[in-house]
Amino acid sequence: SNCKNVTVQDVRLINSPFWTNHIYKSDHARYIDCYIYAPTSGIKAPSSDAIDIDVCHDVLVHGCYMNVNDDAVVLKGGKGTWADKDANNGPNYNILIQNCHYGTVHGCLTLGSESVHDRNVIIRNCHADNANRVIWLKMRPDTPQHYEYVTVENFTGMTGSFLVVRPWTQFFQPENREDMPLSTCNNIVMKNINMECKNFFDVGASDKYKLIDFTFENIDVKDQKNAFTKDIIENTIIKNMKINGEVIK
Numbered sequence: 268s269n270c271k272n273v274t275v276q277d278v279r280l281i282n283s284p285f286w287t288n289h290i291y292k293s294d295h296a297r298y299i300d301c302y303i304y305a306p307t308s309g310i311k312a313p314s315s316d317a318i319d320i321d322v323c324h325d326v327l328v329h330g331c332y333m334n335v336n337d338d339a340v341v342l343k344g345g346k347g348t349w350a351d352k353d354a355n356n357g358p359n360y361n362i363l364i365q366n367c368h369y370g371t372v373h374g375c376l377t378l379g380s381e382s383v384h385d386r387n388v389i390i391r392n393c394h395a396d397n398a399n400r401v402i403w404l405k406m407r408p409d410t411p412q413h414y415e416y417v418t419v420e421n422f423t424g425m426t427g428s429f430l431v432v433r434p435w436t437q438f439f440q441p442e443n444r445e446d447m448p449l450s451t452c453n454n455i456v457m458k459n460i461n462m463e464c465k466n467f468f469d470v471g472a473s474d475k476y477k478l479i480d481f482t483f484e485n486i487d488v489k490d491q492k493n494a495f496t497k498d499i500i501e502n503t504i505i506k507n508m509k510i511n512g513e514v515i516k
Contacts, residue, residue: 334370379405395424
């Protein structure tokens with residue numbers, strides 16, 4: 268916590284029972300060529316996130332292998348009705364995840380649920396063997412949240428759901444707040460995706476958040492559920508998108 272210019276490189280982080288790495292209020296942190304593992308069968312390690320990034324900026328995750336019984340890279344920053352007013356909380360920005368390999372994980376990149384404001388996040392050039400989800404935007408109805416300018420680019424492999432945007436109510440504790448901001452996800456880009464999915468588009472509408480400016484570009488996926496619809500998102504942009512070989516417009 269409260270560190271600058273720290274590099275974790277060429278190490279094996281194995282069998283942590285809980286949150287393998289959790290960095291807080293730090294910047295210019297780098298995880299390079301690390302092997303992060305917790306068992307996902309037999310005796311499992313619950314909540315064994317690979318890397319939690321909590322109120323940080325300018326963070327690089329490069330060339331890492333992650334196989335854990337929870338999410339791989341998670342952005343945190345606070346939760347609760349008044350989370351945006353608490354000085355212990357804050358945003359994450361300038362986060363780059365690249366050239367990583369995922370074994371079994373709950374989510375390759377998860378924003379929330381304990382998150383207030385995440386922006387300028389890129390995950391690119393990655394492969395998933397058996398991810399439950401690739402990009403997971405957890406929306407807490409009891410927390411003001413803003414996720415913006417997030418890009419998922421050059422992804423291959425297999426996943427359950429590719430994009431998930433759903434309300435999340437674990438440890439749900441809403442309070443009365445007259446000026447409660449409406450949560451927002453905007454400028455989310457998925458580009459150059461070639462994967463096998465059980466459900467490429469796992470997105471639900473809610474009166475607690477709005478979804479704006481999502482771009483799907485150069486998408487070629489196999490999708491068992493085939494539930495894609497652009498009507499849920501305001502200003503959905505589609506460029507060269509195919510699902511099960513069918514061109515989507």
